[in-house]
Amino acid sequence: KAGVTQTPRYLIKTRGQQVTLSCSPISGHRSVSWYQQTPGQGLQFLFEYFSETQRNKGNFPGRFSGRQFSNSRSEMNVSTLELGDSALYLCASSLGQLLYFGPGTRLTVT
Amino acid sequence: DQQVKQNSPSLSVQEGRISILNCDYTNSMFDYFLWYKKYPAEGPTFLISISSIKDKNEDGRFTVFLNKSAKHLSLHIVPSQPGDSAVYFCAASGNTPLVFGKGTRLSVIA
Numbered sequence: 001k002a003g004v005t006q007t008p009r010y011l012i013k014t015r016g017q018q019v020t021l022s023c024s025p026i027s028g029h030r031s032v033s034w035y036q037q038t039p040g041q042g043l044q045f046l047f048e049y050f051s052e053t054q055r056n057k058g059n060f061p062g063r064f065s066g067r068q069f070s071n072s073r074s075e076m077n078v079s080t081l082e083l084g085d086s087a088l089y090l091c092a093s094s095l096g097q098l099l100y101f102g103p104g105t106r107l108t109v110t
Numbered sequence: 111d112q113q114v115k116q117n118s119p120s121l122s123v124q125e126g127r128i129s130i131l132n133c134d135y136t137n138s139m140f141d142y143f144l145w146y147k148k149y150p151a152e153g154p155t156f157l158i159s160i161s162s163i164k165d166k167n168e169d170g171r172f173t174v175f176l177n178k179s180a181k182h183l184s185l186h187i188v189p190s191q192p193g194d195s196a197v198y199f200c201a202a203s204g205n206t207p208l209v210f211g212k213g214t215r216l217s218v219i220a
Binding site for chain 2: 044097
């Protein structure tokens with residue numbers, strides 16, 4: 001089975017812009033989670049989607065949003081980018097409690 | 111408020127010796143614990159897990175120990191190999207999204 005794929009792999013944006021990241025889960029996996037990884041904070045949970053519904057949400061401002069499509073693919077959007085949003089954004093798909101991560105999208109905000 | 115803590119940001123071990131990575135948690139509702147390994151430019155990959163009904167789980171060179179009364183778990187790698195050099199994340203769940211620690215960077219020196 002193909003693994004979790006994320007596009008793009010690298011992105012450079014300017015403060016104030018918005019960005020959309022995409023994730024394709026492992027075939028058959030209906031749950032998709034998003035995490036933000038920064039050097040000082042480790043992996044922080046953003047949100048989880050299951051069957052197109054947001055099931056859980058982490059402690060991030062409303063500028064961070066996401067959605068899931070009927071084919072389980074997911075996107076996350078960050079509006080009004082800030083310098084502190086520079087991070088590795090990881091998508092993971094799962095059948096149960098075990099998460100399978102993609103390679104991540106490295107976002108740099110200048 | 112960090113629910114999962116990895117207090118050692120880094121660890122260096124000689125090849126062939128034992129590596130011990132530690133993790134503490136505060137939420138007594140956590141009942142499933144995992145270790146993930148992450149190489150640069152890749153997403154985290156699952157290594158080993160343990161449920162709260164057990165106190166030890168072994169898989170080849172990797173063993174995870176759980177001490178529920180102390181809310182502490184540890185990962186033992188024996189013998190350590192240079193290819194084990196990576197960042198190791200401890201994660202916990204209790205009918206909630208996985209909560210990750212900040213990671214420990216393990217360097218195995220040949």
